[in-house]
Amino acid sequence: MAAPFFSVPFQPYVYQSPQSTVTPFQILGGESQILQIMLKSQDKVTSKPGTMCYLSGSIEINNTYFPEQDGGIWQWLFGKNIISIVFSNTGPDDGYVGISAPSPARIIPIDLANFGGEMLCQADAFLCSLNDVKVSNVADQRARNITSGSEVVLKQKLVGQGLAFLVGGGSVVQKILDVGEVVVVDAACIVAMTSTINFQVKYSHPVRRSVFGGDHQLTASLTGPGVVFIQSLPFHRLSQRIARAVTPQGMRDNPKFFIQIAIFFFLAYVMIVSSLILTDV
Numbered sequence: 001m002a003a004p005f006f007s008v009p010f011q012p013y014v015y016q017s018p019q020s021t022v023t024p025f026q027i028l029g030g031e032s033q034i035l036q037i038m039l040k041s042q043d044k045v046t047s048k049p050g051t052m053c054y055l056s057g058s059i060e061i062n063n064t065y066f067p068e069q070d071g072g073i074w075q076w077l078f079g080k081n082i083i084s085i086v087f088s089n090t091g092p093d094d095g096y097v098g099i100s101a102p103s104p105a106r107i108i109p110i111d112l113a114n115f116g117g118e119m120l121c122q123a124d125a126f127l128c129s130l131n132d133v134k135v136s137n138v139a140d141q142r143a144r145n146i147t148s149g150s151e152v153v154l155k156q157k158l159v160g161q162g163l164a165f166l167v168g169g170g171s172v173v174q175k176i177l178d179v180g181e182v183v184v185v186d187a188a189c190i191v192a193m194t195s196t197i198n199f200q201v202k203y204s205h206p207v208r209r210s211v212f213g214g215d216h217q218l219t220a221s222l223t224g225p226g227v228v229f230i231q232s233l234p235f236h237r238l239s240q241r242i243a244r245a246v247t248p249q250g251m252r253d254n255p256k257f258f259i260q261i262a263i264f265f266f267l268a269y270v271m272i273v274s275s276l277i278l279t280d281v
Contacts, residue, residue, distance in 0.1 A: 011173060034098050035128070055095070059090075103169070112164060120193055121192035125192060133159070136157050169234055172230065172231050173232075186218075186220075196225055198223040199220060
């Protein structure tokens with residue numbers, strides 16, 4: 001039988017790494033998971049603030065600012081948290097720390113050594129890291145430097161040979177793109193991808209969407225080679241559903257109510273002025 005003409009579709013992601021080089025860890029739970037990491041004496045874990053769930057008595061917590069994080073001052077000026085949390089095992093025996101995502105999500109272990117030592121990810125996707133992992137900002141946060149490349153969506157870069165843990169909402173799948181292979185996805189559904197992928201942003205009528213509603217305002221065309229990780233339920237999509245559920249009935253049925261009323265009065269004004277002008281003529 002002839003081979004199918006289409007490429008291999010998206011597949012579940014299965015973590016693979018040499019066990020002898022990785023700090024032991026467990027991912028516990030189903031939808032809202034906990035990452036449990038075993039730390040030997042003097043081992044450290046770096047994570048984002050607000051993710052600690054539990055830890056053993058020998059683990060110390062330190063707030064640290066890493067000067068090598070590009071754009072840290074600009075993040076601070078725009079209200080972003082620039083402090084990282086470091087969990088250190090200062091005791092002689094093994095310890096453990098439990099880290100959870102700040103929202104319902106699945107935890108994705110990424111061994112950067114298997115992905116060329118570099119990966120781009122969403123700003124809220126990074127959870128924590130072990131060993132040699134540097135987190136930096138891809139895009140300058142100043143408004144005058146906004147572009148239409150991958151930095152619009154994937155605002156962080158992970159560089160190193162260590163182990164990084166990312167979070168994705170809903171179900172997480174991966175797609176291995178061959179050279180020249182193209183896939184189009186909702187930009188918000190991208191968790192991370194290798195830097196070898198060519199990323200192009202497509203805006204779908206933002207003015208029309210803001211007035212009449214709709215979806216898929218921002219899509220991304222990805223061209224291989226490389227690997228991309230996709231989430232089925234981005235947090236902003238979940239938060240929108242929750243916001244609509246708690247909004248009063250009238251506004252929930254028609255969230256563009258005020259815009260539509262303004263357009264109605266504007267058109268009525270134009271018609272009245274036009275009729276007066278034609279009457280004078």
